[in-house]
Each structure stands twice: as structure tokens, then as C-alpha cells.
Amino acid sequence: MKTEQLTFKSLRARPVVLNLKRPVTARIATITEWPLILIDLYTEEGITGRSYLEPYVVKSLRYLVPALEDFSEMLKGQPIAPAELYDTARKSLHFVGYGGLAMIAVSGLDMAAWDALAKAANLPLCVLLGGSVGPVKSYNSNGLWLKAPAAVASEALELREEGGFEGLKLRLGREDPEDDLKTLEAVRAALGPDVELMIDYNQGLSMAEAMPRCQMIDGLGLSWIEEPIVYDNFDAYAQLAADLKTPIQIGENFYGPRDLHLALQKKACDFVMPDFMRIGGVTGWLRAAAIAGAAGVPMSTHLYPEVAAHVMRVTETAHWLEWQDWANPILQEPYEIWDGFLQIPDLPGIGLEWNEDVVTANLADI
Numbered sequence: 001m002k003t004e005q006l007t008f009k010s011l012r013a014r015p016v017v018l019n020l021k022r023p024v025t026a027r028i029a030t031i032t033e034w035p036l037i038l039i040d041l042y043t044e045e046g047i048t049g050r051s052y053l054e055p056y057v058v059k060s061l062r063y064l065v066p067a068l069e070d071f072s073e074m075l076k077g078q079p080i081a082p083a084e085l086y087d088t089a090r091k092s093l094h095f096v097g098y099g100g101l102a103m104i105a106v107s108g109l110d111m112a113a114w115d116a117l118a119k120a121a122n123l124p125l126c127v128l129l130g131g132s133v134g135p136v137k138s139y140n141s142n143g144l145w146l147k148a149p150a151a152v153a154s155e156a157l158e159l160r161e162e163g164g165f166e167g168l169k170l171r172l173g174r175e176d177p178e179d180d181l182k183t184l185e186a187v188r189a190a191l192g193p194d195v196e197l198m199i200d201y202n203q204g205l206s207m208a209e210a211m212p213r214c215q216m217i218d219g220l221g222l223s224w225i226e227e228p229i230v231y232d233n234f235d236a237y238a239q240l241a242a243d244l245k246t247p248i249q250i251g252e253n254f255y256g257p258r259d260l261h262l263a264l265q266k267k268a269c270d271f272v273m274p275d276f277m278r279i280g281g282v283t284g285w286l287r288a289a290a291i292a293g294a295a296g297v298p299m300s301t302h303l304y305p306e307v308a309a310h311v312m313r314v315t316e317t318a319h320w321l322e323w324q325d326w327a328n329p330i331l332q333e334p335y336e337i338w339d340g341f342l343q344i345p346d347l348p349g350i351g352l353e354w355n356e357d358v359v360t361a362n363l364a365d366i
Contacts, residue, residue, distance in 0.1 A: 004120040006080035007044040011072035011109070014038045015061040015364040018329055022155075025145035027173035027204030034326050035061050035364070038354060039068065041112035043080060049116025050352040052327060053108045053277050054303055060101070062366045067093070067105040080120075082113040086283045099255030103278055110281030111307055111350070119349040124310065125282070126344060131313035135341035138305070138323040139167030139198060146174055149186035156187045160195060163337030167196040167223065167320060173204035177213050184220060198249070198320075200226040207236045214244055224249035224271055237268035247271050252302040256280050257288040264295050271319065275302035282311060289315045306335055306350050309342045329358050 016036045024031035035058045041049040055064055071089055078085065089109055093102035118125040124133050140159040144152055152170070159168055170187060172180040187197065199222050205213060210228040217225070224247045229236055231253035241248040247270035254260045255278050263269055272292055279288050292299045293316030300320040301308035312318045321342055328334040332353040336343045345351045 004045060004047075006047060006116055006120050008075045008078045008080060008085075009042040009044045010076065011042070011068060011112070012040040013065045013068035013108075014040075014359065015065055015366050016330060016359055016362045017058055017061075017364045018326070018362055020326060022143040022145070025147065026171055026202040027146065028202055031056065033058055036327060036330060037061065037064055037068065037108060038330065038359065039108045039112045041080075041109070041116055043116055045120070047116050047119050049080070049112040049114070049119065050350070050354070051108055051111035051115060051281075051307070052304075052330070052352070053104060054327065055104060055277065058364070061364055063101055064105055064108075065366060067101065068108060071105070071109055080113050080116050082110055082117060082281075082283050085113050086110050086280065099278075103255050103280060103284075107277045107279070107281035107284065110283050111276065111304075114282040114307075115349040115352065122348050124344060124346060124348065125307070125350050126310040126313040129282075129286075129310065129314045131310075133344050133346050134313060135338070135343055136309045136312045136318075136321045138163070138165065138321040138337060138340060138342045139169060139196065140165040141169040141322045141324050142326075144168060144170045144187070146171055149179070149183040152183050153186040153190040157190055160191060163323070164339040165323070165337075166194070166340045167198065169198040169200055169226075169322070171200050171202060172213075172217075173201045177216060180213070181216065184217065188220075196223045198223045198226060201228040203227045203230050205229055207233070207239075210236075210240065211243065214240060214246070218244050218246050220246075222246050226250070226273075227252070234263055234266040234268040237263070238266050241267060241269055249273055249300070251275075252278070254279055254288070257284055257291055260288045261291050264291065264297060269297075271298045271300060273300040273302045273322070276304040276307055282307065285311050286314075289317075293317050305342055306352060309335065309344045310350060313344070330355055330362075 037053040226249040249271040251272035252275040298319035
């Protein structure tokens with residue numbers, strides 16, 4: 001197979017803000033607007049690589065869009081070699097650190113570069129990476145925030161039916177722990193015993209709160225307990241992982257593969273779930289997946305279901321894909337879910353095409 005050599009021409013980054021169908025209501029934040037940055041990487045050969053970023057906070061668009069635009073000038077004329085672009089872009093920002101906004105910008109560039117390369121080869125990304133097109137086991141993470149027990153239970157039924165899901169993520173962290181228990185009981189009664197439940201505290205607890213709260217739900221057959229405390233306190237996570245029978249899940253805040261390696265060294269978790277805008281896009285994921293694979297640690301995804309589906313097909317310890325449809329409005333053809341499995345379209349690249357009418361209507365003024 002001969003791959004066409006591509007040359008970087010320019011990069012366009014457009015800020016978009018959408019309204020969430022089900023607003024995020026967690027202990028640490030309430031989010032009603034969902035910011036995205038749409039990235040188009042243009043090549044001299046006429047192939048366009050596409051990706052998007054979801055940086056949570058609308059005001060972050062003011063910092064990330066200029067960083068991406070700086071890449072456009074800096075990389076002009078360079079070959080589209082994702083590993084080299086990844087290193088060049090990171091080193092250009094190393095004086096402000098390799099994590100945070102710098103890594104997020106690099107991740108967006110990286111995903112678009114991989115998309116362009118797969119399009120040049122006329123292959124789906126998963127095939128270019130050595131895998132095959134196929135379904136990916138997914139759980140629904142589109143809701144189940146901190147609302148009244150009856151409302152959460154009703155929504156759980158809706159989420160299960162959105163795609164025949166056999167797993168749902170439920171958020172906890174209410175002021176009264178008993179209200180969390182009541183919500184869990186209501187959801188389990190509504191769904192029955194066969195749907196897996198993942199629990200996410202969204203970093204909302206102190207360690208003093210986390211240990212008793214996690215012990216309180218430890219015998220309820222949950223699939224995992226995710227981020228009960230601040231994401232980077234690996235020593236405290238190691239205490240939780242050692243004390244609890246329920247697996248501890250962390251990783252959406254790993255800034256690069258070395259964070260994952262450090263967490264595993266410290267025995268801070270049982271499972272990992274990197275986020276693509278923080279782990280380093282496709283390049284960062286592949287490097288992190290090798291570490292998780294060597295350790296035999298199950299690896300799930302966080303957000304970005306389209307690119308996530310492709311890399312899960314080549315991840316040794318692939319576990320669960322987190323399904324969220326928050327970016328669907330800006331896509332011409334969103335991925336489909338059948339019987340709890342995300343279906344990868346047999347198209348070149350990642351398969352992202354923008355719905356320009358929606359994009360134009362929701363462009364943000366930054």
C-alpha cells in the first residue's frame with residue numbers, strides 16, 4: 001500500500017457554542033452551553049483533515065483558537081507525519097508547559113493530521129492503524145446528572161432505549177449521601193439487574209468524604225467508581241483503590257501518556273479512561289494504550305466517540321467507549337448506535353463532515 005505524501009498548507013479553527021439537550025449538573029459545575037472548536041487542516045494536495053475539540057468552558061475558546069492558528073503559520077510546508085507534527089507543536093509551547101491548553105491544542109492538530117493521512121490512504125483510520133472496521137461496545141453517558149431520584153430513573157430508561165445500551169453512567173455527589181443512595185436504588189429498580197452502572201463523582205469530594213461515601217456503595221455491584229476526588233491526587237487514589245472492591249476509574253485528566261504511567265506506578269486506579277484532547281490525540285492515545293496494555297489495565301474512552309471508536313479497534317485492553325452525542329448537531333452524518341455498539345462507517349479517515357448550516361448559526365464571537 002502506497003500512501004500519498006501530504007504537505008501542510010494551513011489550518012482553520014472555528015469556535016462554536018451549542019446548547020446542551022440535557023445540561024450538565026454536577027457538584028463542581030453546571031454547564032448549559034457546550035463549546036467546540038472545529039479544525040480543518042488543509043494540505044497542498046487538496047485533502048482536508050478534520051477534528052474537533054470540546055474544551056468545556058466557553059471562555060477557553062479565546063486562548064485555544066489563537067494557539068491553533070499559530071500552528072497554521074509555523075507548520076506550513078511540513079509533511080503530514082503525525083508523530084513529527086505532535087513533537088514539533090509540543091516543543092513550540094514547552095515554555096508554558098506540556099500540559100493544559102498547550103496539550104489540548106496539540107491534540108486537536110494531531111487528530112486532524114491522522115484524519116488527513118487516513119483519507120490520503122483511502123482507508124478508515126482504524127484500518128490505517130492496523131485494525132478493521134467493526135462495532136465498539138459503548139455505554140450511554142448523555143445524562144443522569146444530579147436531579148431528583150424519580151427524574152433520574154425516568155431518564156435512565158430513556159438513555160437505555162437511545163441505542164439499546166447495556167451500560168449507563170450515573171453521577172453522584174449530592175449534599176446528602178442518602179440522596180445518592182435513593183437515586184441509585186431508583187435507577188436500579190427502573191432498569192433491572194442486567195444494565196451495568198458506572199458511577200462518576202466528577203471530582204466533587206474531599207478525601208474525608210470520599211472514603212465513607214465510596215464504602216457506602218461498594219457492595220452494590222457497580223462497574224466502577226470514577227474520580228471521587230481531585231484528579232491528580234494519585235496517593236489518595238491509591239488508598240481508595242486498595243480499600244475498595246469496586247474498581248476505581250480515572251484518566252480523563254491525564255495530560256499525556258506519562259500521567260497514565262505515573263498513575264499505574266502508584267497503583268492509583270484499576271481502570272483508565274483518557275480524554276483525547278488531554279492525552280495527546282491519536283498519537284498520545286496509542287502511546288498510552290501501549291502502557292496500559294503492558295500493565296494489563298482495561299482502557300476506556302472519554303468523549304470524542306468518533307475518533308475513540310477507531311482507536312479502540314487497535315487498543316489491546318479496550319474496555320468501554322463513552323457515548324455522548326453532544327457534537328452530533330455539527331456533523332453531517334453522526335455515527336450510529338445499534339444494540340449498545342457504536343458503528344464505525346466504512347469511510348476514509350474518521351468520517352467527519354461539518355453541517356455548515358448548524359455551524360454558521362452557532363459560531364461564537366470571541
